[in-house]
Each structure stands twice: as structure tokens, then as C-alpha cells.
Amino acid sequence: MGQAAGLSKLLRKIRWEMDAFSWSQLIIVLASFTAFLIVPLGLVIVRSFYSSSGGFSLYWLQTILTDPFYFPLRLKLLNQFPFISLEGIRGSLYEVVKYQTASGEETIVLLTGWDMGVIPNSLVVATFTTLFSTVLGFTLAFIFAKYKFPGSEALRIVSLIPLLSTPFVGAIGLKKMIVADGVLNVLFYDMLHLLPFKIEITGLPAVILVQTLLFYPIVMLNSYTALISVDPTLEEQAINMGASGFRLFRTVTLPLATPGIEAGALLVFILSLEDLGTPIVFKGTTAEKVLTFQIFNRIFTPAGLISQEATTLAMILLVISGLVFVGVRRYVSLKKYAMLSKGGTWRPKRKKLSPAVTLLVYLFILGVLFFATLPHIGVTLLAFAKQWGPTLLPSSFTLDNFIAVLSDREASRCIMNSLVYSSIATLFMVVLGVSAAYLVSRKKSLPGIEALDLLVTIPIAVPGIAVATGLFLTYLGTPLSPTISGAPLLIASYTVRKIPFTVRSVFSGLEQTDKTLDEVAWTVGASKTRTFFSIVMPMILLNVLAGGMLSFIYSMSEVSTGIVVGDANHRDAPMTWKMYDMLFHGLAGGTFQPAALGFLLMTLQFIFIVGANLLLRKRATALIGV
Amino acid sequence: MVSIRTVNLTKVFGDVVAVDHVSLEIRHGEFFTLLGPSGCGKTTFLRTIAGLEMADEGRIYFDDQDITDMPAHLRGTGMVFQNYALWPHMNVFDNIAYGLKIRKVPKEEIRRRVKEVLKLVKLEGMENRTPHQLSGGQQQRVALARALVINPRVLLFDEPLSNLDAKLRIEMRAELRRLQRELGITAIYVTHDQEEAMSISDRIAVMNKGRIMQIGTPKEIYKNPRNEFVARFIGQGTFIPGEVVSSGEELEVRLESGKVVKAVPSHPDVRLEAGDKALIMIRPESFTLEPGRGYNEFEVEVYHISFLGDSQMLQASNEVENFIIEVDPDLEISVGQKLKVYAPPKHTLAIKL
Numbered sequence: 001m002g003q004a005a006g007l008s009k010l011l012r013k014i015r016w017e018m019d020a021f022s023w024s025q026l027i028i029v030l031a032s033f034t035a036f037l038i039v040p041l042g043l044v045i046v047r048s049f050y051s052s053s054g055g056f057s058l059y060w061l062q063t064i065l066t067d068p069f070y071f072p073l074r075l076k077l078l079n080q081f082p083f084i085s086l087e088g089i090r091g092s093l094y095e096v097v098k099y100q101t102a103s104g105e106e107t108i109v110l111l112t113g114w115d116m117g118v119i120p121n122s123l124v125v126a127t128f129t130t131l132f133s134t135v136l137g138f139t140l141a142f143i144f145a146k147y148k149f150p151g152s153e154a155l156r157i158v159s160l161i162p163l164l165s166t167p168f169v170g171a172i173g174l175k176k177m178i179v180a181d182g183v184l185n186v187l188f189y190d191m192l193h194l195l196p197f198k199i200e201i202t203g204l205p206a207v208i209l210v211q212t213l214l215f216y217p218i219v220m221l222n223s224y225t226a227l228i229s230v231d232p233t234l235e236e237q238a239i240n241m242g243a244s245g246f247r248l249f250r251t252v253t254l255p256l257a258t259p260g261i262e263a264g265a266l267l268v269f270i271l272s273l274e275d276l277g278t279p280i281v282f283k284g285t286t287a288e289k290v291l292t293f294q295i296f297n298r299i300f301t302p303a304g305l306i307s308q309e310a311t312t313l314a315m316i317l318l319v320i321s322g323l324v325f326v327g328v329r330r331y332v333s334l335k336k337y338a339m340l341s342k343g344g345t346w347r348p349k350r351k352k353l354s355p356a357v358t359l360l361v362y363l364f365i366l367g368v369l370f371f372a373t374l375p376h377i378g379v380t381l382l383a384f385a386k387q388w389g390p391t392l393l394p395s396s397f398t399l400d401n402f403i404a405v406l407s408d409r410e411a412s413r414c415i416m417n418s419l420v421y422s423s424i425a426t427l428f429m430v431v432l433g434v435s436a437a438y439l440v441s442r443k444k445s446l447p448g449i450e451a452l453d454l455l456v457t458i459p460i461a462v463p464g465i466a467v468a469t470g471l472f473l474t475y476l477g478t479p480l481s482p483t484i485s486g487a488p489l490l491i492a493s494y495t496v497r498k499i500p501f502t503v504r505s506v507f508s509g510l511e512q513t514d515k516t517l518d519e520v521a522w523t524v525g526a527s528k529t530r531t532f533f534s535i536v537m538p539m540i541l542l543n544v545l546a547g548g549m550l551s552f553i554y555s556m557s558e559v560s561t562g563i564v565v566g567d568a569n570h571r572d573a574p575m576t577w578k579m580y581d582m583l584f585h586g587l588a589g590g591t592f593q594p595a596a597l598g599f600l601l602m603t604l605q606f607i608f609i610v611g612a613n614l615l616l617r618k619r620a621t622a623l624i625g626v
Numbered sequence: 627m628v629s630i631r632t633v634n635l636t637k638v639f640g641d642v643v644a645v646d647h648v649s650l651e652i653r654h655g656e657f658f659t660l661l662g663p664s665g666c667g668k669t670t671f672l673r674t675i676a677g678l679e680m681a682d683e684g685r686i687y688f689d690d691q692d693i694t695d696m697p698a699h700l701r702g703t704g705m706v707f708q709n710y711a712l713w714p715h716m717n718v719f720d721n722i723a724y725g726l727k728i729r730k731v732p733k734e735e736i737r738r739r740v741k742e743v744l745k746l747v748k749l750e751g752m753e754n755r756t757p758h759q760l761s762g763g764q765q766q767r768v769a770l771a772r773a774l775v776i777n778p779r780v781l782l783f784d785e786p787l788s789n790l791d792a793k794l795r796i797e798m799r800a801e802l803r804r805l806q807r808e809l810g811i812t813a814i815y816v817t818h819d820q821e822e823a824m825s826i827s828d829r830i831a832v833m834n835k836g837r838i839m840q841i842g843t844p845k846e847i848y849k850n851p852r853n854e855f856v857a858r859f860i861g862q863g864t865f866i867p868g869e870v871v872s873s874g875e876e877l878e879v880r881l882e883s884g885k886v887v888k889a890v891p892s893h894p895d896v897r898l899e900a901g902d903k904a905l906i907m908i909r910p911e912s913f914t915l916e917p918g919r920g921y922n923e924f925e926v927e928v929y930h931i932s933f934l935g936d937s938q939m940l941q942a943s944n945e946v947e948n949f950i951i952e953v954d955p956d957l958e959i960s961v962g963q964k965l966k967v968y969a970p971p972k973h974t975l976a977i978k979l
């Protein structure tokens with residue numbers, strides 16, 4: 001009886017909250033996400049447990065986990081101390097190569113890293129990237145949050161620069177810096193003689209380096225927000241009770257800031273795990289031996305079918321990031337909180353530093369910034385280079401790369417494709433994102449509405465390559481097949497993958513407009529639908545615009561689906577695929593033309609991200625948090 | 627203009643019963659006030675009437691029409707929110723005209739009616755201001771105009787004056803009452819300020835923890851509180867606990883000090899029998915300084931005097947009990963002085979505990 005009454009009350013509540021318009025909002029969001037995220041990812045999981053005859057089977061999982069290529073690590077029992085050993089690790093951290101030149105013998109230390117097999121490699125790369133990004137990001141955040149020195153605000157903003165490009169573009173730029181006759185060796189070995197030998201960073205270490213330099217700002221932003229949100233009186237109290245220095249830091253400051261640091265770190269872990277762009281740039285080295293690249297490399301069988309091996313790998317990637325996401329959920333709530341409490345942060349007391357320490361701090365920050373801006377400087381120089389041998393700067397500059405790219409029929413078609421797909425996807429994202437954000441913000445009392453919130457936030461933690469695999473599994477051979485046209489799946493993929501930016505921006509706008517503004521419109525006779533369009537929308541327009549801009553630009557720079565779809569259908573490929581294509585199948589021009597494309601993308605990204613943040617000004621903090 | 631009736635109206639938020647089986651009836655054109663401490667459920671009640679919250683139990687009727695499940699925008703209520711809730715992206719004219727545009731009123735008529743209502747609330751010529759260019763009082767008037775212009779069936783006010791300064795508050799009170807009376811619209815007014823409630827209302831419902839404690843005219847509520855909560859919440863008084871020793875038209879109540887006083891039940895509905903616990907309440911102005919009857923007399927020592935201009939409030943005690951006594955402003959009196967005061971039995975109220 002009680003249950004029946006509860007149910008009828010629930011139904012009444014639903015009828016009360018949901019009018020036809022809200023239903024249509026809910027349905028389009030659910031339908032789109034079901035069709036282009038849930039079903040595809042479900043298929044990735046289901047298909048990896050298919051046998052060739054169609055029934056349930058662990059064949060592929062078993063094959064992969066026993067294949068030394070993917071998982072070579074074995075524990076072996078020994079009969080003497082330490083009785084157990086880990087086998088299967090190949091290669092060494094570095095190799096020393098000596099060769100003769102005209103000026104005598106030269107030594108190169110090749111930093112290649114161990115190869116532990118595809119699955120462990122992915123985890124090791126993600127772990128190190130997370131570790132380095134966290135140490136670097138937190139240290140910077142701590143310095144900026146706690147100390148006062150001239151130019152600190154400007155330096156803080158400059159250190160966010162890496163957020164302005166994707167790893168794919170950054171990797172192209174950085175590669176030129178870290179190879180044997182790259183800029184760093186020219187600078188530190190040839191010119192400054194600071195190094196006793198040349199160093200070439202390649203393979204997995206190169207991936208870790210690129211990712212660290214591009215992802216540390218995520219930890220930095222999260223930690224910074226957390227640190228300046230720490231109530232200064234808590235620290236003062238601790239000081240009054242006798243805590244000081246490192247003890248104060250360890251017992252008070254760090255624990256209070258930990259949720260923020262953790263949130264950033266977990267996000268970095270997932271972004272590293274799902275990054276396909278960097279391994280692609282370092283194709284031909286051990287960098288290939290990570291999950292994303294292997295999925296990408298194998299997704300198509302020569303027969304034009306989706307490889308089960310790739311599907312199973314995608315499933316493994318999905319499961320790993322799914323597990324991490326359980327932790328990242330904290331990130332989401334934290335972010336919401338941060339958006340809500342705009343301007344509610346404390347005016348932190350910043351300590352002044354002695355001149356000597358200030359000097360050290362400057363050295364550290366400038367050192368970090370030197371490396372952090374290398375990828376961007378690299379891309380820029382490459383884009384304008386005519387010739388660039390083993391010298392610090394290109395020997396001559398030119399605009400030819402841009403002219404070549406823009407006049408190349410295929411390249412300009414790819415640029416057009418990207419613009420069109422991203423624009424259409426942005427339209428969808430705005431419609432779906434505004435709908436979802438509105439429902440989540442305004443119908444909090446409806447049971448289950450948090451699930452909707454989760455659904456539109458979760459794409460942050462879903463590896464793009466897994467989405468791509470799922471989309472292929474679902475739609476190959478249907479009218480939406482990428483072999484017929486690349487557009488539908490790319491637009492769909494951009495929409496589900498990049499919608500969190502719109503949702504978050506709109507949601508923060510809605511949370512900042514009092515619900516009574518909606519309600520008063522109802523009382524004077526406006527239906528909820530009418531209120532939505534004439535009252536709510538005008539008030540959150542800026543947030544919609546800013547969110548749309550971010551979603552647009554992150555669609556433009558999307559790599560995973562873009563490259564996979566592009567490979568299946570060159571005619572409909574996006575810009576990121578063209579960069580990949582030029583890097584490895586291009587004729588003349590080498591990296592100059594892809595760098596020119598990368599530079600264009602980076603510039604657009606810069607304009608859009610800065611634009612979106614200017615639009616919102618103080619209305620939302622840390623919108624570029626990803 | 628409608629009458630409003632609620633039957634067992636209930637609204638629950640999680641564990642909190644914000645409105646608890648409220649049944650009451652508000653008459654045509656009445657100015658009805660819900661009065662109670664903060665958090666007692668006044669806003670929730672009002673929002674349920676407006677259709678902004680779903681009633682969990684009970685029914686709401688406008689005249690004979692059951693509107694319990696009717697969406698807010700069809701109810702024809704004009705609501706003035708505590709924070710005014712003016713739309714920041716519209717100027718004064720558009721804020722007020724919005725409800726008329728929804729109703730597809732012709733442009734000319736909209737202009738005329740907005741002008742009229744602006745005159746009514748004394749904001750002529752302010753059409754083009756944006757909300758943030760207005761003072762709190764002006765914003766309040768715009769919110770009122772926006773609610774009035776649609777000729778609502780009922781006006782709902784949620785502490786509309788609480789954000790204004792004291793002087794303006796008193797002016798606006800009279801103003802609101804004048805408008806409501808002129809327009810003849812049924813109004814429900816919510817406040818936690820008992821003085822405001824007393825001065826503005828036809829009838830008051832005193833609310834506590836989601837329940838109605840008493841409904842009555844300001845005078846009734848003041849003179850005949852039904853229970854201790856109402857007695858203590860409204861006005862001031864001297865409170866002395868005791869036990870009924872004899873019942874009837876006039877009660878006899880033995881105070882804790884052993885003294886027996888003559889009293890009457892605080893409210894016609896209150897029944898007290900010998901042996902019941904009771905609380906004696908005497909309003910400050912009920913005391914006189916003319917003893918000599920031999921009963922209901924208290925000997926007290928004054929320990930604080932507040933001079934209020936038209937009267938003086940004395941705080942006094944007799945070691946066991948505390949007294950608040952109003953005396954003539956011309957009376958010469960000083961702290962430490964002993965007084966003998968008398969409380970007539972008909973003003974000595976016995977409240978059932």
C-alpha cells in the first residue's frame with residue numbers, strides 16, 4: 001500500500017514539474033546520448049566478449065592479456081632471494097650512442113624508456129604524467145597563492161598558456177625541440193656547452209614530457225582555486241597554536257587543498273590515458289605502444305570491418321578510465337562548487353619574499369615557463385619556417401606554409417569540414433546543453449535528475465578513441481556509416497564529447513540567476529516554456545555564448561574520432577586528420593605544413609578561449625579548467 | 627476577487643514538515659496576514675497557494691474551484707517576492723508590461739495600463755529606468771505594480787517590506803493597505819513582524835512550525851490568545867505559571883508562590899478545570915496603581931525603566947516573578963522604588979498549558 005501511494009505521489013510530482021516542453025528537452029538529451037554515447041560504449045563492452053560464432057566468450061580478453069605485446073609482465077618464482085622477480089620488461093631507460101663527426105666523436109644519450117607492453121605502458125605514462133603534472137602544478141599554484149612578488153599575476157596567467165593547445169599540436173612543436181639535433185641540444189650542448197653530451201628524448205618519455213607540459217595547468221588551476229579558498233583564519237589559528245613552516249603546510253594547508261589537487265590529478269590521469277595525438281606524433285618509437293595508438297592502428301581490418309582486438313582494447317581503456325572516474329566525480333562536484341562560489345573566495349594574505357628567495361622563485365617559474373612554452377614556440381616557428389636545420393632558429397622564414405596549406409584543395413576542404421562540423425555540433429551542443437543544464441538546475445527536486453547531470457558530465461572521462469570505436473561498431477553499414485559520409489558521426493562525436501563545456505557554462509549561469517525570477521513570470525501568467533524563452537534565455541545568453549565558443553573550439557581540435565573517421569573517409573576528414581596525414585604521408589614540406597595547420601588551430605583556440613573568458617568576466621572562474 | 631480556502635494543506639521537505647495540515651478560509655477582499663517566526667513555513671504556504679510548490683496533501687480552493695493541481699501561470703495570482711525579483715534585463719516598463727503581453731493585450735492598452743499602475747504606485751515617468759537604477763523602495767513598488775497590473779484574483783506578499791528601512795516600511799504599510807482596499811483585491815500577506823501584522827491586517831493567522839496557532843482579528847489575537855505561543859509571540863506581557871484551583875466564569879489560579887489570583891480563560895474556547903496547569907498572562911497596560919481590593923495585587927520593586935514618550939515601561943520583580951508594567955508617562959518613578967500594582971481579573975488571562 002505504502003509503495004503504491006509513494007508511486008502515485010512520485011507520478012504526481014513528475015506531472016507537476018514536467019510540462020510538454022521539459023519532456024521534449026529531456027527526451028532529446030536522452031535520445032542523443034543513448035544513440036551516440038551509451039549504445040556505442042555498450043557495444044564496445046558487449047562486442048569484446050563475443051566469439052567469432054556470436055556467443056559469449058573471453059577469447060579476446062584472454063588473448064590480449066596473454067599476448068606479450070600487450071601484457072608481457074610475468075611474476076616468476078625464484079629459489080633464492082628475493083624469491084620473486086618481474087619479467088617481461090624490455091629495453092632500458094636510456095641508451096648511449098656514439099658516432100664520429102667531422103669534429104670528432106659525439107655522444108648522444110637516447111632517453112627511450114622501458115617497454116612493459118601496451119597496457120602497462122599506458123598506465124605508467126599516465127602515472128608519471130600525473131605525478132609530474134601534480135608536483136609542477138601544485139608547486140606553481142602554491143607559489144602564486146601564498147607569496148607576493150612583482151609580476152606574479154602576469155606570470156600566473158602566462159603559465160596557463162599550455163591550456164591553449166591540444167597535445168597533438170603541442171607534440172609537433174615539442175618534437176622539434178627534443179630530438180638529437182633539436183633546439184634544446186643546439187642551445188644547451190652546441191652553444192652553451194652546459195651538457196656533456198646530447199640528449200634525445202623519444203618514445204614513452206617524450207609522451208610523458210609533452211603531456212606534463214600541457215596538462216600541469218589543470219592541476220595548477222584546481223590547486224590554486226583550492227588554496228585561495230582555504231579560510232586564512234584556519235591557518236592563522238594553527239599559527240597561533242604554534243604550527244609553523246613545513247608543519248603548518250603538512251597539517252593544515254595541504255589537507256584543506258587536497259580535494260582540489262586530487263581532482264586535478266585524476267583528470268590529468270584520464271586525459272593522459274586517452275591522449276592519442278602525442279603517441280601519433282612520435283609514431284615509429286615505443287610511443288606507439290600505448291592503448292590509444294594500438295586501438296587506432298588496428299581498428300580497421302583489411303576487410304573493412306572493425307577489429308575485435310581493437311574493440312577489446314577499447315573496452316580495457318574504457319574500464320580503466322571508468323574506474324578512475326569514480327574518483328573524478330569529486331572533480332565534478334568541486335567544479336560546480338567553484339562556479340557557484342564565484343567571488344566568494346577569500347582575499348588570501350600573501351606573504352612577501354626576501355630578495356634572495358624571490359630570485360629563486362623567478363628562476364624556477366621562468367624555467368618552467370621556458371619548457372612549458374616550448375611546444376607553442378616550436379609550432380609557431382615551424383609554421384613560419386622555410387628551412388630549419390640543426391640551428392636554434394629556422395634559417396629563413398616564410399608564409400609559404402600557410403599559402404600552401406590554404407591553397408591545397410584537400411587541406412582547405414578539411415579545414416572547411418572542421419568548421420562546418422564543429423558549427424553544426426555547436427548548435428546541437430547549445431540546444432542539448434542548455435536543455436540539460438536547465439533541467440538539472442531548475443528541477444532539482446525531481447528524483448533521478450542527478451543521473452542526467454552525470455550523463456552530460458561523464459564525457460570528460462570517456463576516452464575519445466573508445467567513443468570512436470563504439471560509433472563505428474554501431475553505425476558501420478547503416479545510413480550513418482562513416483564510409484558514406486564522415487559528417488554524421490563526427491558531428492555526433494563532437495556533440496557528445498564536448499558538450500560538458502556548454503553544460504557547465506550554462507549551468508553556472510543558471511545557478512547565478514535566482515529561480516524566483518522564473519517563478520514571478522509564472523505568477524503573472526507565463527507558462528514555463530514561455531518563461532524559458534523570454535526570461536531565462538536572455539539572462540544566461542552570455543553563458544550560452546561562452547560555453548558554445550568553448551565547445552566549438554574543442555570540437556575543432558578533437559583528435560581521436562577525427563583521425564579514425566578521416567582514415568575511413570578522406571573526403572570528409574577534419575583538419576586534425578589532415579595534420580596527421582601530412583605528418584606521415586605528406587610529400588614536401590615535412591612538418592612545416594602540419595605545423596602551419598596546428599598554428600592556425602592554436603590561434604583560433606587562443607582567440608576563442610580568451611574571448612569566452614572575457615565574455616563571462618567575473619561571472620565564472622576557471623572556465624578553461626580542462 | 628476571490629475567497630481562498632485550504633483544507634489540510636501540507637508541504638514536506640525531506641524531514642521538515644514546512645506546512646502541516648493547514649485549514650483556513652480567507653474572505654473576499656480580505657487582507658489576511660500569516661504571522662510567525664522565521665522558518666515556520668509562511669513562505670512555503672504562500673508559494674503553495676501561488677502554485678510554485680506542489681501541495682503534498684490537502685486541497686486549495688479559489689472560491690469553489692479546486693486549484694490544487696493547477697499550474698502557477700493559470701492561477702491569476704500576483705505575487706510580490708521578498709527580494710522583488712525584478713528581471714534585470716528589462717526596464718521598468720517591460721517588467722510591468724510582461725504579464726499583459728502574455729495576455730495579448732493590445733499595445734495601446736498596455737501603455738495606458740502601465741501608466742496607470744505606475745501612477746498608482748507613485749512611480750510616474752520611471753518607465754525607462756532599469757531595475758538597478760532604482761532604490762529598494764522603488765524596486766518594491768515596481769514589483770507591486772507588476773503584480774497589480776494583471777488584475778490578479780489574489781495578491782500574495784512575501785515579507786515585501788523587510789528589506790526597507792524602518793521609516794519607509796511604515797509609510798509603505800499604509801500605502802499597501804490603501805491600495806488593496808481601493809482595488810478590493812483579496813490579499814495574503816506574510817511577515818514575521820507582529821507590529822506590522824497588527825497594523826495592516828483584517829485578520830491574522832499566527833503560525834508556528836508549520837501549524838496555525840490561532841486565527842483572528844489583531845484585537846482578538848492580542849486580547850484573547852489561544853495558547854502560550856500566541857500570547858508570547860504577540861505583544862508583551864507578564865507571565866506567571868500556576869495551577870487552577872477553581873473553575874467557572876471566574877477562575878482561581880494558585881501561582882507557584884502560593885498566592886491565588888482571580889483570572890478568566892484567555893480565549894472563549896479555552897476550558898480550564900481545577901487541577902489544570904495554567905499560565906497567567908497580564909498585558910503591561912492592564913496593571914493599575916490603584917490597589918486596595920485585597921486580591922490580584924502584587925508588590926514589586928522596579929529595576930528598569932524605559933521611557934517611551936507616550937508611556938513608561940517598568941520592569942519589576944518580587945523575587946519570584948518578573949513583571950512588565952505600563953504606567954503614565956508623567957508618573958515620577960525611580961529604579962529601586964517599591965510599588966503595589968493591581969491586575970483586574972478580566973484582564974488576568976489564564977492560558978491552558
Ligand SMILES: Nc1ncnc2c1ncn2[C@@H]1O[C@H](COP(=O)(O)OP(=O)(O)O)[C@@H](O)[C@H]1O
Nearest residue numbers: 639642644662663664665666667668669670671
Ligand atoms: N526548497 C526547500 N527545500 C528544503 N527545505 C525547505 C525548502 N523551502 C523551505 N524549506 C524549509 O521549510 C521550513 C519553512 O520554510 P519557509 O516557508 O521559508 O519559512 P518562513 O518563510 O516562515 O521563514 C524551513 O525549515 C525551511 O528550512
Ligand SMILES: [Mg+2]
Nearest residue numbers: 665668669670
Ligand atoms: Mg520566508
